[in-house]
Amino acid sequence: MNPYVLATLLSSLGLGTTLTFASSHWLLAWMGLEINTLAITPLMAQHHHPRAVEATTKYFLTQATAAAMILFASTTNAWMTGEWSINDLSNPIASTMFMAALALKIGLAPMHFWMPEVLQGLDLLTGLILSTWQKLAPFALIIQTAQTIDPLLLTLLGISSTLVGGWGGLNQTQLRKILAYSSIAHMGWMIIVIQYAPQLTLIALGTYIIMTSAAFLTLKMSLTTKINTLATTWSKSPILTSTTALVLLSLGGLPPLTGFMPKWLILQELTKQDLPIIATAMALTALISLYFYLRLCYAMTLTISPNMINSTTPWRTQTTQTSLPLALFTTAALGLLPMAPAILMLTT
Amino acid sequence: MTYFMFLLLMALVVGLVAVASNPTPYFAALGLVVAAGVGCGVLVGHGGSFLSLVLFLIYLGGMLVVFAYSAALAAEPFPEAWGSRSVLGYVLVYLLGVGLVAGIFWGGWYEGSWVVVDGLKEFSVLRGDISGVAVMYSSGGGMLVICAWVLLLTLLVVLELTRGLSRGALRAV
Numbered sequence: 055m056n057p058y059v060l061a062t063l064l065s066s067l068g069l070g071t072t073l074t075f076a077s078s079h080w081l082l083a084w085m086g087l088e089i090n091t092l093a094i095t096p097l098m099a100q101h102h103h104p105r106a107v108e109a110t111t112k113y114f115l116t117q118a119t120a121a122a123m124i125l126f127a128s129t130t131n132a133w134m135t136g137e138w139s140i141n142d143l144s145n146p147i148a149s150t151m152f153m154a155a156l157a158l159k160i161g162l163a164p165m166h167f168w169m170p171e172v173l174q175g176l177d178l179l180t181g182l183i184l185s186t187w188q189k190l191a192p193f194a195l196i197i198q199t200a201q202t203i204d205p206l207l208l209t210l211l212g213i214s215s216t217l218v219g220g221w222g223g224l225n226q227t228q229l230r231k232i233l234a235y236s237s238i239a240h241m242g243w244m245i246i247v248i249q250y251a252p253q254l255t256l257i258a259l260g261t262y263i264i265m266t267s268a269a270f271l272t273l274k275m276s277l278t279t280k281i282n283t284l285a286t287t288w289s290k291s292p293i294l295t296s297t298t299a300l301v302l303l304s305l306g307g308l309p310p311l312t313g314f315m316p317k318w319l320i321l322q323e324l325t326k327q328d329l330p331i332i333a334t335a336m337a338l339t340a341l342i343s344l345y346f347y348l349r350l351c352y353a354m355t356l357t358i359s360p361n362m363i364n365s366t367t368p369w370r371t372q373t374t375q376t377s378l379p380l381a382l383f384t385t386a387a388l389g390l391l392p393m394a395p396a397i398l399m400l401t402t
Numbered sequence: 403m404t405y406f407m408f409l410l411l412m413a414l415v416v417g418l419v420a421v422a423s424n425p426t427p428y429f430a431a432l433g434l435v436v437a438a439g440v441g442c443g444v445l446v447g448h449g450g451s452f453l454s455l456v457l458f459l460i461y462l463g464g465m466l467v468v469f470a471y472s473a474a475l476a477a478e479p480f481p482e483a484w485g486s487r488s489v490l491g492y493v494l495v496y497l498l499g500v501g502l503v504a505g506i507f508w509g510g511w512y513e514g515s516w517v518v519v520d521g522l523k524e525f526s527v528l529r530g531d532i533s534g535v536a537v538m539y540s541s542g543g544g545m546l547v548i549c550a551w552v553l554l555l556t557l558l559v560v561l562e563l564t565r566g567l568s569r570g571a572l573r574a575v
Contacts, residue, residue, distance in 0.1 A: 059558050066555045073548065085548065092555055096562035110563075 055100055066093035067187060074191035079138050080128035084121060087159070087191055091117040094188065097180050098172075109175025113184075116158055116168045123155035140198050149202045152195075153211075159192045162211045162245060163218035166238045170222070173234040178279070181230055182270040185237050186263045193244070193259055200248045208249050213335055215242025220342025227281045229273055232346055233266065236305055239343045240266075246336060247320045250327050253401040258316035260397075261390070265313055268301045268383040275373065275380055284350065285359035289367050297384050299355035304387050306347035307340050312390040319398070407447050413440040415500055423492035426481035427473040431466060438462050450531040 066089055074086030091114065099110040131148035132138050143149045154165070161169040173181045200208070219239025226232045244258040272294060273279065276287040288295045304311035309318075317340060324333040353359070390397070417437030421430045438461055445454040482489050539546065 055562070059562055062555060062558050063562075066551070069548075069551070082545065085545075085552070089548075089552055089555065092552070092559050096559050099563055102566065 055096075059096070063093045063097055066090075067183070071187065071191045075194050078140055080124075080132070080140060081138070083140060083195055084125050084128065087117075087121050087124065090188060090191055091121065094180070094183065097183070098176055100180075101177060105175040106177075109172045112168050113172045120155045120158040123151055123158070127151035127155060140195065143199045143202045146204070149199060150204060150207060152199065153203045153207055156192045156196050157211055157245075160189050160241055161234075161238055162241050163214040163238060166215065166218055166222075169238060170226075170231040170234040173230045173237075174228055176230070178230070178270050178274040181233070182267060182274075185233065185266050185270070189241070189259065189263075193255070196245075196248065197252045197255060200252060203249075205249050208245055209332065212242045212244075212246030213332065213339070215239060215245065216336055216339035216343075217242075220339050220345075223343060223346045226346070229279050229281065229284065229350075232350070233269060236343065236347075237262075237266065239339070242339075243316065243320060243336065246332070247323055251323045253398065254316065254319050254323055256401045257319065257397055260401075261312050261316050261387075264383055264390070265301060265305045265387045268380065268387040269298075269305060271380040271383060272298045272301065275375055275377070281350065281353050285353045285357075286361055288354060288358065291370065291373075295355050297388070299351040301384055301387050302347045302351050302354075306344040308344070310391050312387050315391050315394050315397070319394070403447070407444065410440045410443045410447070413437075414444065419493060419496045419500065420484060422496055423484065423489050425483050425486075425489045426478055427476070428470070428481060429483050431470045431473055434466060435462060438466070449529060452529065452535070453531040 070086045070089030070093060072086070073089065074083045077083040077086060095110055095114055098113060099107050127143075127148040128138070130151070131143055131145045134145045134148070135142070137144070143152060158165040173184065176184065216239045219235045219237075219242060222238070223232050223235030226235065240258065240262045244255045244262070247258070248255045273284075276284075276290055276294060278284045278287055300311060304313035307313045307317040317337075321333050321337060324330075324336070414437050417433045417440065420433030421437065424430075425433075438457065442454040442457050445451075445457065484490060484493055
């Protein structure tokens with residue numbers, strides 16, 4: 055892409071999120087969300103093949119619908135209560151509509167249907183931006199308004215997201231769709247606890263961004279998009295093979311890896327709030343997701359799939375891709391669990 | 403006056419139904435013209451005459467004209483107006499939905515909302531909408547700068563998306 059256009063788009067991505075973070079007025083927050091949607095559209099369609107263009111169209115339609123609903127909710131609130139401030143979303147119609155709109159924006163079940171197809175049509179780096187950066191601005195709004203939203207809605211969104219994320223990912227062989235369902239499940243975990251302890255939502259969001267960045271960057275480094283090709287990447291980089299297995303298990307939430315931290319703290323908070331059934335349900339749905347993460351580990355690391363003898367050990371030349379982000383994110387995705395008290399203190 | 407407002411609002415909803423029922427874009431633009439026109443009438447009825455004139459000029463006279471020319475370039479051999487079977491189905495379903503919602507919400511919800519733009523009605527020179535524009539340029543200057551950036555961004559986005567003419571279009575391969 056033209057470097058000037060690329061610079062404009064990337065800086066607008068930053069501008070949109072910053073605008074939503076910094077705003078206390080609904081119109082400015084909506085503008086930030088729309089800037090994000092606009093700026094990522096050409097990045098998604100840059101390869102111009104029909105699947106990418108279709109993914110771009112679907113993404114644009116869903117995000118525009120969600121943004122229109124946000125505008126509608128905020129104008130309804132302004133009409134009924136006269137308040138344009140984000141923290142004062144006191145009208146129940148407006149707050150429920152707003153939560154539905156944001157659920158559509160971040161891909162919470164039952165508004166998740168666009169996510170797998172959209173992620174499947176993108177290349178891995180754009181999919182990474184979609185899964186991580188585009189979630190920050192809506193979560194800033196959700197955290198600010200969570201106190202006024204109906205608790206039943208939040209709980210239903212959370213539980214259904216983890217269920218859908220688990221069950222939907224079970225039958226997939228395409229890695230981007232698996233990561234899409236993983237994203238849906240993690241969003242469910244973040245939403246379930248937001249009414250009780252928003253700092254745990256922040257921790258869950260932060261660790262999710264780290265882990266999914268590690269996963270996407272690994273796939274980009276070994277240029278795989280399906281389980282079949284994942285099974286033969288063990289020979290390209292043995293270190294990557296071992297760390298990817300651990301990153302996937304971290305996404306699944308196993309101790310002593312980083313992914314255990316949010317799940318553990320969230321389950322503890324739910325238990326403290328006297329919601330043992332919800333906590334048990336969340337833990338069981340995490341088990342469903344763990345199954346397909348384990349399948350990926352098995353395919354990549356724990357077995358050697360049938361292969362031609364003269365293709366098992368390719369030349370391991372130095373990679374031309376930048377490996378520093380991958381190294382950073384992988385280290386963080388594996389080793390941050392002992393930092394849990396510090397992280398809790400930083401986000402409270 | 404109330405009946406006139408009622409008529410304008412009915413025409414607005416009918417115009418929106420005409421757009422949403424998915425005819426050929428050329429006819430949908432006609433629906434948009436009707437909807438925007440009566441929307442301007444509603445604005446005038448509430449005292450926002452400047453805003454209504456600006457809306458007419460810029461939206462109808464600028465953006466919709468450009469859209470009509472572009473839609474005319476993409477003309478179809480068999481255009482579907484609101485009489486064709488598929489579009490008529492949509493029109494009837496949407497009108498049914500409108501009737502349903504009107505039946506549920508009939509009376510009582512709008513009485514608190516039909517106020518004028520500002521409290522002084524005819525006794526001031528600077529009306530609410532004109533002074534609102536002035537405030538937008540003074541206190542809201544930062545937002546206008548961001549709007550200008552967004553316009554530039556939109557231009558670059560559209561140019562980047564449509565680069566290569568028919569290569570990137572959504573087509574059945």
